[in-house]
Amino acid sequence: MTYISYILIMLGVLLLSSCNETLIHPSDNQPPNTTLFLDSIRNQQNSRVYVSWSGEDTDGMVIGYIFTWDKKNWYFTRNNDSTFALQVESSDTNFRFSIAAIDNSLKQYPYEGERIEFVDKNNNGFHDPGEDFPQLHGAVDPTPANLFFPIKNSAPIIAWGNDTTAKSSLSVALPDTTFAFATFKIFVTDPDGDATIESIEWSMNDSSQNANWKTLPKNTRLFNVTIKDGLLLNANNAIYIRAKDIGKLSSKVLRYPSTNKTWYVRAAKGPILLIKDCANKDIDNFYSRALSLIGSNTFDGRFDVLDINTTRTADAPAKTIPPFINPMFIESLNLYSAIVWYTDKSPSMTLAQQSLTPYTRSGGKVLFIADLPAPLSEDMRTEIRDFSPIDSIGSSEVSSDPLAIRNGTEFIALEHGGTIYPNLIKERGSVLVYPLYPKANAKPVYALPVGTKWQGTPILGVQDDESTMIFLHMPLHLLNTNDQAIKLIERIMLDEFKIR
Numbered sequence: 107m108t109y110i111s112y113i114l115i116m117l118g119v120l121l122l123s124s125c126n127e128t129l130i131h132p133s134d135n136q137p138p139n140t141t142l143f144l145d146s147i148r149n150q151q152n153s154r155v156y157v158s159w160s161g162e163d164t165d166g167m168v169i170g171y172i173f174t175w176d177k178k179n180w181y182f183t184r185n186n187d188s189t190f191a192l193q194v195e196s197s198d199t200n201f202r203f204s205i206a207a208i209d210n211s212l213k214q215y216p217y218e219g220e221r222i223e224f225v226d227k228n229n230n231g232f233h234d235p236g237e238d239f240p241q242l243h244g245a246v247d248p249t250p251a252n253l254f255f256p257i258k259n260s261a262p263i264i265a266w267g268n269d270t271t272a273k274s275s276l277s278v279a280l281p282d283t284t285f286a287f288a289t290f291k292i293f294v295t296d297p298d299g300d301a302t303i304e305s306i307e308w309s310m311n312d313s314s315q316n317a318n319w320k321t322l323p324k325n326t327r328l329f330n331v332t333i334k335d336g337l338l339l340n341a342n343n344a345i346y347i348r349a350k351d352i353g354k355l356s357s358k359v360l361r362y363p364s365t366n367k368t369w370y371v372r373a374a375k376g377p378i379l380l381i382k383d384c385a386n387k388d389i390d391n392f393y394s395r396a397l398s399l400i401g402s403n404t405f406d407g408r409f410d411v412l413d414i415n416t417t418r419t420a421d422a423p424a425k426t427i428p429p430f431i432n433p434m435f436i437e438s439l440n441l442y443s444a445i446v447w448y449t450d451k452s453p454s455m456t457l458a459q460q461s462l463t464p465y466t467r468s469g470g471k472v473l474f475i476a477d478l479p480a481p482l483s484e485d486m487r488t489e490i491r492d493f494s495p496i497d498s499i500g501s502s503e504v505s506s507d508p509l510a511i512r513n514g515t516e517f518i519a520l521e522h523g524g525t526i527y528p529n530l531i532k533e534r535g536s537v538l539v540y541p542l543y544p545k546a547n548a549k550p551v552y553a554l555p556v557g558t559k560w561q562g563t564p565i566l567g568v569q570d571d572e573s574t575m576i577f578l579h580m581p582l583h584l585l586n587t588n589d590q591a592i593k594l595i596e597r598i599m600l601d602e603f604k605i606r
């Protein structure tokens with residue numbers, strides 16, 4: 107039998123007996139007396155407190171109680187105990203709990219939780235001894251029992267990630283070196299209830315009280331830091347963050363990186379970012395050299411290299427890739443006017459899919475030189491279609507014979523929008539490529555000539571109509587006869603993308 111049903115049955119019995127026997131006359135009734143099992147709590151409590159009480163009546167029985175935490179708002183209950191969540195309002199707060207028993211002399215009882223009015227005779231807003239509860243007249247203990255609770259305010263807790271575990275913190279750790287845009291994720295909680303968190307404050311490179319602590323909205327869980335916020339360029343940085351509750355109690359100050367780690371922020375050297383998505387030194391050297399030479403050395407020392415290959419494993423992306431593609435990786439790309447992204451046969455197409463469309467949409471230009479694995483998965487085909495001017499890719503390679511495209515084969519540049527790139531001549535190595543099919547708003551820019559080892563004139567380079575992305579499926583480093591592949595990169599960077 108539940109407590110409530112027990113009470114109801116008791117009440118039923120009581121009403122029956124009241125009808126059968128003489129009704130208790132209010133003026134004859136003795137009010138009940140209320141007991142709390144303690145009259146003070148010596149140790150500070152957390153903000154959730156358990157309280158129990160009882161009442162006795164000399165000429166009847168106790169049927170319920172009214173209680174208050176503020177001497178203003180009194181509520182009816184039939185229960186003998188409860189757990190209360192108290193709102194800590196300052197660092198530490200003394201709460202006073204008052205409770206008064208009600209006996210069985212009333213005709214009608216309040217409902218559970220009903221607020222009970224009192225006559226505030228001295229107009230001070232509080233219930234004082236002797237002030238009447240008209241609804242309970244004569245049935246309520248005139249001297250409520252009181253209990254004082256010193257409530258301790260506990261400090262908020264702050265951590266990196268989704269919770270307080272080391273694993274979570276690690277999952278949102280930044281690369282050791284980042285560009286001038288960083289995204290942080292924080293977990294904030296307070297033992298007194300998350301609603302008691304008032305603010306989150308952070309400071310760059312200074313954790314003293316006099317530091318320029320900036321306030322984040324209290325619900326912030328993800329936030330970004332840029333140069334405007336005080337990131338130091340070409341230097342180690344540290345960010346400090348703390349949470350405060352409504353009692354102005356502060357969490358410990360959390361630091362990123364942790365004390366034995368470093369976080370270096372590098373400035374962009376120039377307008378071009380070269381993304382090394384490739385494990386081949388020969389190819390790396392080709393692109394670094396090409397970017398240094400073009401435009402009469404205009405970009406020598408004015409481009410950056412992002413290596414997304416070397417620290418990549420089968421299970422995890424390279425350590426240079428931040429945990430947040432959006433916004434951190436995308437905003438890092440946005441620090442550059444153009445990206446040259448070259449791959450080997452295991453390209454990071456998922457990353458390209460996630461980042462390049464937002465990058466080009468905000469004005470960035472992309473030269474993507476893709477090598478592709480055989481077989482080429484449906485997933486990778488979809489990823490490429492999502493970010494590039496390619497509508498589809500042939501089901502099999504132009505020829506599976508690595509020697510089908512012989513040295514000396516010309517890769518024919520196709521006129522597009524009134525311009526034409528240089529023809530490229532294969533110099534060395536083996537070339538295994540798929541035919542590309544452009545989207546409706548894109549133009550082919552390179553094709554193989556008619557040959558005996560393949561069908562038709564397979565397209566190997568495509569450019570969108572807005573000249574924002576050029577997708578080449580040609581190993582430029584093997585097609586650099588007379589430096590014409592370098593000339594091509596120069597034409598793209600200077601004439602098509604207008605990078606200066």
Ligand SMILES: [Ca+2]
Nearest residue numbers: 136163166209
């Ligand atoms: Ca009584």
Ligand SMILES: [Ca+2]
Nearest residue numbers: 230232233234
């Ligand atoms: Ca009063």
Ligand SMILES: [Ca+2]
Nearest residue numbers: 260296298351
């Ligand atoms: Ca607190």
